[in-house]
Amino acid sequence: MGYNQIWFSQGNQWKRGVPVLNEVEIKILEIDRGKAENMLIAAGAEKIFDGRIHAVYFDFGDSSIHKSGGTLRLRREGGRTVLTFKKDVRDRSAKIREEEEVEVSDFGTMNFILEAIGLSAWLEMSKHRTTWQLGGTHFEFDKYHNSYEYIPEFLEIESTDVETAYRHAEMLGFSRQDCKPWDALVVRPYWRRVALAGIISLIVSGLNALLAWLVKPAIDDVFIKKNAALLLLLPLAIFLIFVARGVFSFFDEYLMKSAGQKMVMNLRNSLYSHAIDLPVKYFGKNSSGELISRIINDTVVLEGLVSLTIKDLFVESSTVIALTGVALWRRWDLTLIALVVLPTAFYGIGRLGKRMRQISKRAQEKISLITEFLSESFTGVKIIKAFGRQEDEADLLKRKNKDFFSLMPAPVSRTRNATSWSSVSAVDTITWPPAVDVRA
Numbered sequence: 001m002g003y004n005q006i007w008f009s010q011g012n013q014w015k016r017g018v019p020v021l022n023e024v025e026i027k028i029l030e031i032d033r034g035k036a037e038n039m040l041i042a043a044g045a046e047k048i049f050d051g052r053i054h055a056v057y058f059d060f061g062d063s064s065i066h067k068s069g070g071t072l073r074l075r076r077e078g079g080r081t082v083l084t085f086k087k088d089v090r091d092r093s094a095k096i097r098e099e100e101e102v103e104v105s106d107f108g109t110m111n112f113i114l115e116a117i118g119l120s121a122w123l124e125m126s127k128h129r130t131t132w133q134l135g136g137t138h139f140e141f142d143k144y145h146n147s148y149e150y151i152p153e154f155l156e157i158e159s160t161d162v163e164t165a166y167r168h169a170e171m172l173g174f175s176r177q178d179c180k181p182w183d184a185l186v187v188r189p190y191w192r193r194v195a196l197a198g199i200i201s202l203i204v205s206g207l208n209a210l211l212a213w214l215v216k217p218a219i220d221d222v223f224i225k226k227n228a229a230l231l232l233l234l235p236l237a238i239f240l241i242f243v244a245r246g247v248f249s250f251f252d253e254y255l256m257k258s259a260g261q262k263m264v265m266n267l268r269n270s271l272y273s274h275a276i277d278l279p280v281k282y283f284g285k286n287s288s289g290e291l292i293s294r295i296i297n298d299t300v301v302l303e304g305l306v307s308l309t310i311k312d313l314f315v316e317s318s319t320v321i322a323l324t325g326v327a328l329w330r331r332w333d334l335t336l337i338a339l340v341v342l343p344t345a346f347y348g349i350g351r352l353g354k355r356m357r358q359i360s361k362r363a364q365e366k367i368s369l370i371t372e373f374l375s376e377s378f379t380g381v382k383i384i385k386a387f388g389r390q391e392d393e394a395d396l397l398k399r400k401n402k403d404f405f406s407l408m409p410a411p412v413s414r415t416r417n418a419t420s421w422s423s424v425s426a427v428d429t430i431t432w433p434p435a436v437d438v439r440a
Contacts, residue, residue, distance in 0.1 A: 024165050026179040028155045033141055036155060036172050040132045040139055043171065048138075049131035053077045056111065058119040072119070074110055077129070081107040136160055137168050178361075197255040200248050201314035207245040209322035214238065216330065252315070264299045271295045288379075289372025297367050359407055366404040373400060 055075040059065045065072055070087045084101045104110045115121075126146055132139040136159065143153040155172075157179075159165040169179050218234055221227040272295055283291075327335040377384065377393055384393055 024159050024162055026157050026165050026169060028157075028169065028174050028178050029152060031141075031153065031155045033153065033155075036139075037132070037141075039172050040134065043134055045132040045134040045139065047130065048133045049078060049129060051078045051129065052126065053129050054126045055124070056121045057123040057125075058114050059122050060118060061120065072114075074107065074114065076107045081105070081110065083110060134168065137164060139168070193255045193259040197252050197259070198314045200252040200255070202318050204245055204248050204252060204315055205318035205322045207241055207248070208319050209326050211238070211241055212323055212326045214241075267299050268295055271299070287372050287376065289375030290368055292375060293368035293371035297371065298364060363404065363407045366400070366407060370397070370400050370404060373397060 053075060055073050058072045058074065068087070070085060073084045073086070075082050075084065081104050082101055083104055084099060086100075087098045111121075125144065127142050127144045130141045138158040140156040140158065141153060142156060157165050157168055159168065166176055166179065169176075214234065214237065217230070221230045222234060275291060275295070324335070324339075327338070373396070377397075384390060
């Protein structure tokens with residue numbers, strides 16, 4: 001039986017021993033990868049890794065590692081296998097972990113050893129990572145696969161201290177509000193609800209495809225062949241399909257929203273526990289209203305990601321595939337002709353999505369200013385009344401609310417309606433001609 005040689009990382013060198021390093025992590029979800037990589041190249045960064053990473057997380061049966069704030073991970077990255085133990089350090093304005101890391105010679109052997117001493121794997125994750133290095137800072141573009149593919153591609157900046165990490169984020173055009181000390185495992189406790197909702201979404205898409213399939217029999221047999229029996233059965237079948245689709249859509253919506261709300265609840269608890277441990281000087285530099293907005297308002301964005309974006313991704317994508325399959329089965333030649341319009345629809349959706357992200361970012365900044373203003377007004381209400389500034393303060397709030405209103409209602413509703421329409425209209429274009437063609 002072979003043995004594992006144990007090494008530790010120090011800079012770019014691997015040496016014997018087990019050091020303890022502090023790892024500062026900040027993550028950014030809203031990224032333009034091409035633009036960010038061009039800026040890194042211009043700054044002199046070097047690409048040091050581009051490949052697949054497979055990680056397995058271990059813990060004891062009583063979850064003692066997780067309960068103590070630690071993480072034990074065995075990871076294969078390229079040609080290396082690394083065993084890492086991390087423990088949260090909650091005393092700064094970013095996600096900081098003490099990290100002990102060793103390189104081992106064989107993934108399977110180390111996996112066997114960990115299980116032999118009583119540890120068990122509780123999570124496996126795979127992703128593609130591209131890493132750039134600039135000085136002592138790593139810029140890592142991650143895209144998860146398999147069960148976590150719904151997590152959008154994000155940028156993780158790793159450095160040895162908080163200020164350096166934020167300085168490099170600002171170099172790429174991101175503000176501190178864009179940088180979040182979140183973890184991909186935040187969504188993990190709710191994967192069962194999300195997975196069940198995904199299965200229900202497939203059922204809803206199948207029912208939509210079934211409705212499209214029934215169009216041709218309705219026209220051919222009822223209106224042309226005058227089939228009286230089918231005239232009685234077809235409306236009943238369509239009614240039952242609509243009832244079933246409504247029931248499954250309700251449960252799909254319920255599961256996704258409940259998962260999003262539970263995630264936001266736990267995330268708010270974690271953010272507050274983290275914020276309350278920050279040094280006093282941090283509260284001197286940041287207003288209480290801004291902190292309240294981050295805990296209350298910014299976390300709602302993640303709820304929308306789970307309950308709306310991921311749900312629509314499941315339903316709309318599977319519906320497009322199902323209806324395209326029906327259209328190809330009916331008349332493949334007309335379907336291929338109709339498919340020409342899809343690139344135009346996808347281009348429009350992409351433009352609308354980009355516009356929506358910009359609006360959402362500005363809206364979060366505006367609502368943060370409103371929350372900050374209200375907090376300061378209520379805190380200093382005695383001073384406002386003493387100087388008779390009630391009307392001035394009310395006018396100032398009206399202007400802030402007007403700025404927020406000008407961003408949100410019309411653009412959001414137009415974008416959401418246009419997105420829903422464009423994802424279905426292209427498929428309707430594909431499905432309709434073969435459905436009414438009575439020669440098939």
